[in-house]
Amino acid sequence: MAQAIAHGGGGQGELTHQHGGDGGHEHGEELEHAHPTSTGLNSVKMLMWTFIGSECMLFGSLIATYVADVGFGKGPGPKQVFEIPYTSISAFVLLISSLTMVLALAACQSGNQRQLRIWLVATAALGLIFLGGQYFEFTTFKVDKGTWLDTNFFGSTFFTLTGFHGAHVTVGAIWLLSLWMYSLRKGIPSSKSLLVEIAGLYWHFVDIVWIVIFTVVYLIPTSR
């Protein structure tokens, strides 16, 4: 069941269209750009979830490769290399960034542009802080602990896995800063909150991958 609500503004009428098949939680799509789908679900959101599913399997394979090595090989291993208190701070930073991201979405959906921009910048900044921490950690591992990509199987799998994760965080930070600049130029009204929601889905996924990495890669091998 659809509700058409007319917006007025600038001489251009925009119709927002609510899809009942999507649980009724769509916060408005411009009718002139809305495409009917056979599922009644937003196709952009479905594409994003499909992409997240594929990323799940990517990180699953990388984590699987890492766990295959736990306990094997010469050279430094997790117990000799990892500093759990330091890494837990990184985990905190990324968790807080998830909060700021969802607050950015809530601000966008309520039409508060100022708060949207603040939370978008905060999220990107926290992501960059996380990346800085990762760089420092990797440098310490290489210089002080003698562990790098080519040291042993542990080094190869660990740096490949966390390197891929770091690359995803980098892409996410660039995405968020682009959204922020877009919001400065044109604003992101609640009718276009899907833009922020899609970026949020990506960012939260990056966070949940780190939740898994922190436990499976850092905590469990170091505690054995």
Next chain:
Amino acid sequence: MTSHELDSALLEEQQLHVPHEHVHPKARTYVEIAVVLAVITIVEVGIFYLPDLHEAFRPFLLPAFLILSAVKFVLVVGFYMHLKFDDPFFMRLFGFALVIAVTVVTAIFALFHGLYF
């Protein structure tokens, strides 16, 4: 009405017409979730050091870590990614991929280390 007032009125009207389970949480809920996530992370780091007090704690670390991280995972996916409030199709889509990923990790671990820890 200004554009902002119209947006707010529109959002309010939409929320009045949608079933309760499809209404998104408020900012306060998100902050409460964040506090829970932070506490769980602190607990994880805390129990990591329990074997230093007594070795008897060590066998309990693995299940504790897995359970705590699973709780964090579900909270972020359910509330922050809105999967709890979205159409069930998205949950099935993500769940399918997640099952495959977990199966692969478990299978590789079992292959190289056995099913014991």
